[in-house]
Amino acid sequence: MEVITIGNNKGGVGKTMQCYQLACYLANKGHKVLVIDLDSQANLSSSFGIQIQRTLVPEWLIGDVGVEDVIVKPEMTGKLYKNIKIIPASRHLANLSKLLILSEGEIRKEAGRKERLLKKRLQDAKLEFDYVVIDTPPMLGDELIMALVASNRVLIPTQAQDYSIDGLEELMDTFEIIKETENPELEFSIIPSMVNPRRKIERVRMEELSQSFQTTPMIRNLVQMQESISTRRPVCIMGAKSAGRIDYDILWKSLNL
Numbered sequence: 001m002e003v004i005t006i007g008n009n010k011g012g013v014g015k016t017m018q019c020y021q022l023a024c025y026l027a028n029k030g031h032k033v034l035v036i037d038l039d040s041q042a043n044l045s046s047s048f049g050i051q052i053q054r055t056l057v058p059e060w061l062i063g064d065v066g067v068e069d070v071i072v073k074p075e076m077t078g079k080l081y082k083n084i085k086i087i088p089a090s091r092h093l094a095n096l097s098k099l100l101i102l103s104e105g106e107i108r109k110e111a112g113r114k115e116r117l118l119k120k121r122l123q124d125a126k127l128e129f130d131y132v133v134i135d136t137p138p139m140l141g142d143e144l145i146m147a148l149v150a151s152n153r154v155l156i157p158t159q160a161q162d163y164s165i166d167g168l169e170e171l172m173d174t175f176e177i178i179k180e181t182e183n184p185e186l187e188f189s190i191i192p193s194m195v196n197p198r199r200k201i202e203r204v205r206m207e208e209l210s211q212s213f214q215t216t217p218m219i220r221n222l223v224q225m226q227e228s229i230s231t232r233r234p235v236c237i238m239g240a241k242s243a244g245r246i247d248y249d250i251l252w253k254s255l256n257l
Contacts, residue, residue: 001122001127001129001130001131001132002130002131002132002152002153003122003131003132003134003150003151003152004022004131004132004133004134004151004152004153004154004155005134005136005144005147005148005150005151005153005154005155006018006019006022006133006134006135006136006154006155006156006157007134007136007144007147007148007154007155007156007171008138008156008157008158008171009138009139009140009144009170009171010138010158011138012138012159013138013157013158013159013193013194014157014159014191014193014194014219014225015135015136015138015157016039016043016044016047016135016229017157017193017225017228017229018155018157018191018193018219019035019044019133019134019135020044020047020048020228020229020234021228021234021235021236021248022133022155022252022257023035023084023131023133024080024084024234024236024237025234025236025248025252025257026083026130026131026133026257027080027081027082027083027084028079028080028083028234028236028237030083031083031130031131032083032128032129032130032131033083033084033085033129033130033131033132033133034071034084034085034086034087034127034129034131034132034133035048035084035085035086035087035132035133035134035135036057036086036087036132036133036134036135036147037086037087037088037089037135038057038089038093038134038135038136038137038143038144038146038147039089039093039135039136039137039138039143040089040090040091040092040093040094040137041089041137042055042088042089042090042091042093043135044089044135045086045088045089045090047229047232048074048075048076048081048084048086048088048232049074049075049076049232050072050074050075050086050088052072052088052090053090054090054092055070055087055088055089055090055092055093056069056070057070057087057089057093057096058092058093058095058096058099058100059099060087060121061096061100061117061118061121061146062099062100062103062106062107062117063106063110063121066125067087067121067125067127070087070088071085071086071087072085072086072087072088073085073086074086076232080234080236080237085129093143096142096143097141097142100114100142114142114146115142115145115146115149115178115182116146116149116182117146118146118147118149118150119146119149119150122150134147134150134151140170140171140174144174145174145178148174148175148178148182148183148186149178149182149183151183151186152185152186152187153186153187153188153189154175154186154187154188154189155188155189155191155255156168156171156188156189156190156191157191157193157194157219158190158191158192158193158209159192159193159194159195160192160195160201160202160203160205160206160209160218168190168213172213175188188214189214189215189216189255190209190213190214190215190216191215191216191218191219191251192206192209192215192216192217192218192219193218193219194219194220194221194225195218195219195220195221196220196221197218197220206218216251216254216255217247217250217251217254218247219247219248219251220243220244220247222243222244222247224238224242224243224244225244228244235247235248236248
């Protein structure tokens with residue numbers, strides 16, 4: 001089972017879009033996929049037609065409920081959605097940090113450190129999935145740290161703009177700490193996202209980005225990407241000549257997915 005986190009400590013970079021497209025792409029290929037939404041905004045959950053009043057993710061992480069109490073099916077029909085199950089988010093997830101503090105003693109006995117909780121839950125559940133795809137909130141909080149510890153790789157969408165590139169430094173420092181202390185096998189790829197290649201400044205920033213980091217082929221800022229989310233029609237089932245599908249097919253091939 002491969003665990004893939006899509007993360008960035010900055011919002012508005014196409015993170016939830018990448019999660020949705022990746023999960024649907026893998027499911028469309030016949031893989032069994034578990035999607036975990038760790039962002040209290042719950043946008044990824046909504047993309048799969050799921051809206052719940054109160055998620056039990058915090059209680060699952062600290063061990064008060066089992067995984068069967070948090071997993072649900074998408075609210076859409078179609079062949080690929082039969083291969084997807086979801087652990088959805090809600091506003092209640094914002095209370096996670098407080099709950100972790102209150103449960104500090106029990107966590108230390110069971111997992112040693114709170115950063116290891118998600119990894120332990122996924123291992124203990126013995127889930128029959130080929131992939132786990134995790135969406136994280138746009139901050140360096142407990143959710144992102146736990147996801148990094150639990151993952152085989154992290155995909156980092158970023159825009160070809162100064163403030164987005166500058167924000168990568170803090171994230172990469174955190175990544176290196178996790179790799180050295182908790183997860184030496186963790187790999188990462190930076191995905192230039194929502195790019196307008198017609199703009200000279202973005203082409204320049206793309207070049208700077210590729211010189212400083214390991215980057216993938218870009219995903220362009222196309223109208224059909226947002227339409228994909230709103231219509232709940234992933235690009236992997238669009239026509240072969242669709243610009244969005246072409247971009248993502250190139251991206252997934254570069255990542256050996």
